[in-house]
Amino acid sequence: MLRTVQQSLCCHGNRCLSNFAPAQRIIGHEKNLWVEYSALAIKHKAVNLGQGFPDFTPPEFLKEAWSDAVNVPSAHWYTRGQGYPRLVNALSEMYSPELGRQIDPMTEIMTSVGAYESLYAALTAFTDPGDEVILIEPHFDSYSVVVEVCGGKPVYVPLKPDGDPTNANNWVLDKAEFEGAFTSKTKLLMVNTPHNPIGKLFSAEEMEFIARTCEKHNVIIVSDEVYERCVFPGHVHHRIANAPGGWERTVTVGSAGKSFSMTGYKLGWAIGPEELISKLQTVHQTAVYSAPTILQEVIARCVEREIELKGQEQSYHSQLSKIMEKGCSEIISACGDAGLSVVEPFGGYFILVDTSPLGLEFDTSQVAYDIQCAQWLTEHMKLAGIPLSLFFGKNKHLSEKYLRLCFAKSEQTLKIGGDIIRDIVAK
Secondary structure: OHHHHHHHHHHOHHHHHHHOOOOHHHOOOOOOHHHHHHHHHHHOOOEEOOOOOOOOOOOHHHHHHHHHHOOOHHHHOOOOOOOOHHHHHHHHHHHHHHHOOOOOOOOOEEEEOHHHHHHHHHHHHHOOOOOEEEEEEOOOOHHHHHHHHOOOEEEEEEEEEOOOOOEHHHEEEOHHHHHHOOOOOEEEEEEEOOOOOOOOOOOHHHHHHHHHHHHHOOOEEEEEOOOOOOEOOOOOOOOHHHOOOOHHHEEEEEEHHHHOOOHHHOOEEEEOOHHHHHHHHHHHHHHOOOOOHHHHHHHHHHHHHHHHHOOOOOOHHHHHHHHHHHHHHHHHHHHHHOOOOEEEOOEOOEEEEEOHHHOOOOOOOOOOHHHHHHHHHHHHHOEEOEEHHHHOOOOHHHHOOEEEEEOOOOHHHHHHHHHHHHHHHHO
């Protein structure tokens, strides 16, 4: 009997297997850099300063929110697809003064399974085959993947150093090059501030220029602002939705994981005019329908706490900006001791380190220097980082010498990582 079944399968093998072929749109996107580099760090038992996840203990109020949330009956039910009422109301109260308008919690906010899903929903909702989407390089890797899966065409415009390259805010757009990237096919622009991986904060003037250009060409803006609560003290986060002509064409994306240092929760949101958010909701409801209810109950309590403590020392967001600045200073100090220069950031989780003083030599005919450098450091020095070239689609020459390191780590992890950095040149 077994032989008969096997023969039957063999007989129809070609036809059957052809049905298993993947859709053309996903071919070429099988690899994921976060999976690859996390596995590399685990394999070599390296200190992981590559992936951007805090490894320190969550704040106590978050644990208390969980204890209280489990006793709320509705937290265990399906909830409203576009967002749990308590959470969207809290988000409206938090963001309305920051965006200078009253945000309607029922029509202008959507919660999602991580900010990642909001970004995916926004790109998917508006990108048709043949549409062009402008991506500012370097950029988070998923942007270009989703555009291509939708049949769109990524159009890359780089940030380039203008003046001292060790200052993140000196990495700027060439205005003529940026304006020249817009065509009749341009549908959407992705903006990211505080910027991953450079750590740049776009100025109000830069935001106004970008918004004005998008208004001129009637282009939608998706603004990835997941590190908005990680801006270092004394610096300002400017929102493109607040720029003249910005609100009506902008989807602003935020992250509970980044705002409360628990990236494993995977809860995010999108805020914007109803005309745009309703389109994201169409994608959202056909993919996951809703984000987990109990997570939304927990985060609603955390957001309400922040509203109550805004501007006070006990505010977690006030503390978080200082925690991030301190972690960044630890890496800068270690790099300075090792004779390595950095691109000093003003927000976010990451810092770019110039690895050229290490004097490492690789055959770059097939694989980029920074990729081989990252792999070598992981294997031989037990320090895992991410090569900058993986954040570029076109202008990889700007990334040749840089490694991205994450400073959103515990004091212990930063100390171990810092000691390794100090030892690299000596060894």
